[in-house]
Amino acid sequence: MHTYGSSGIYTVCLIITGGTAGMICHDTICQDVVVEIQDDGCRCDSTFFAAVAAGFSISGSNPLTLAPIALDTCDSVEWIWGDGSPNDYTAANASVTHTYTSGGVYYVCMVVTRISSNGTICKREFCKNFQVPEPPQTCEDNLVLNGTYTSGLTPGNLGGGGNVNNWSSIFNTPQVITHDSCAEAGAIQMWGNQVVGEGVGQPLVFQAGNTYQVTFCGMWMNTVQDSVRIRFRASTGPLGSYFNCPSGACDEIFLSPVLTTTWTTYTSALWTPTQNYSNLNITIWNNFAINNGAYVSWARIDDICIRKVGVTTAADDVSAPVVSAKIFPNPTGGDATLEFGAALDAPATLLVSDLLGRPLQQTVAAPGQTSHQLS
Numbered sequence: 001m002h003t004y005g006s007s008g009i010y011t012v013c014l015i016i017t018g019g020t021a022g023m024i025c026h027d028t029i030c031q032d033v034v035v036e037i038q039d040d041g042c043r044c045d046s047t048f049f050a051a052v053a054a055g056f057s058i059s060g061s062n063p064l065t066l067a068p069i070a071l072d073t074c075d076s077v078e079w080i081w082g083d084g085s086p087n088d089y090t091a092a093n094a095s096v097t098h099t100y101t102s103g104g105v106y107y108v109c110m111v112v113t114r115i116s117s118n119g120t121i122c123k124r125e126f127c128k129n130f131q132v133p134e135p136p137q138t139c140e141d142n143l144v145l146n147g148t149y150t151s152g153l154t155p156g157n158l159g160g161g162g163n164v165n166n167w168s169s170i171f172n173t174p175q176v177i178t179h180d181s182c183a184e185a186g187a188i189q190m191w192g193n194q195v196v197g198e199g200v201g202q203p204l205v206f207q208a209g210n211t212y213q214v215t216f217c218g219m220w221m222n223t224v225q226d227s228v229r230i231r232f233r234a235s236t237g238p239l240g241s242y243f244n245c246p247s248g249a250c251d252e253i254f255l256s257p258v259l260t261t262t263w264t265t266y267t268s269a270l271w272t273p274t275q276n277y278s279n280l281n282i283t284i285w286n287n288f289a290i291n292n293g294a295y296v297s298w299a300r301i302d303d304i305c306i307r308k309v310g311v312t313t314a315a316d317d318v319s320a321p322v323v324s325a326k327i328f329p330n331p332t333g334g335d336a337t338l339e340f341g342a343a344l345d346a347p348a349t350l351l352v353s354d355l356l357g358r359p360l361q362q363t364v365a366a367p368g369q370t371s372h373q374l375s
């Protein structure tokens, strides 16, 4: 066994000496050998191919964290995400994090470059398809306050020990639940059919001529009756009947499709009211018009989102914006009065936010009002 100290071409000779009966013989066999000093870390050989083929680990759902499994410090990595976003670059087994803006199947490639000790550059890639789940629904410009049922969350009957900010019971005792939800903790559980049931609501101004769209996340609880749907109605005041929606005082915004037993997001058709409304009402519906608890259905709802869509017609614009509104006392730790400076010519939504812009309270002012009490 012999170890050479440096690379080169060496002539190795084998000299054999021997003989019998006083005769001595010599023989020499020589052969050139090429010696290449090997660097264990940086070789463009089968170890490199194997290291790349070992691939990468994936953790998290979205954002995802990817980390090569078997590369070493000779290697640089280019990540191609498969969604058209800029590539990322790392070295060795360093991890990298990426967020996809929408769910789907993506083809991700880890392209590895190694510069070996003798200057050879080798490049190989490992690619993989994987499924990214849909990111949580976000609802920008949501007219509904606390549509995710997250703020002020206390489980129990709404208005009877349970609480979720901005929402109140409009029929019976809907439950605020925290053990199950579409996304963030907090959801509402209600029962009902066509004539009897539970309902939740909040003040919300719908203006004639504007167009609105509802999305929500819901599920049928696999008990009692199926065919459960969620009914969204606008009204000018508290709804008097679980079933009736009298013209002039109430209008259907959206009667959802029949819910499945897993949390699913449903989206309404566009709805354009022909008059102003001031309240949102959400109730349960199924195929039974029998006032009997044995014929009701149970459902859970979450992530209520109502947005104004399209362009407001000129006729609905506020002709004279309120520019001289005053609030007093200011500052205040309690009640305050907002003076508009003139009578309102249309219903107005008053939204109280904290310094971070998070909505705290929403109330409705009617046409003709010149001031409004906030508490």
Ligand SMILES: [Ca+2]
Residues within 6 Å of the ligand: 148, 149, 150, 181, 182, 183, 184, 185, 186, 187, 302, 303
């Ligand atoms: Ca929620």
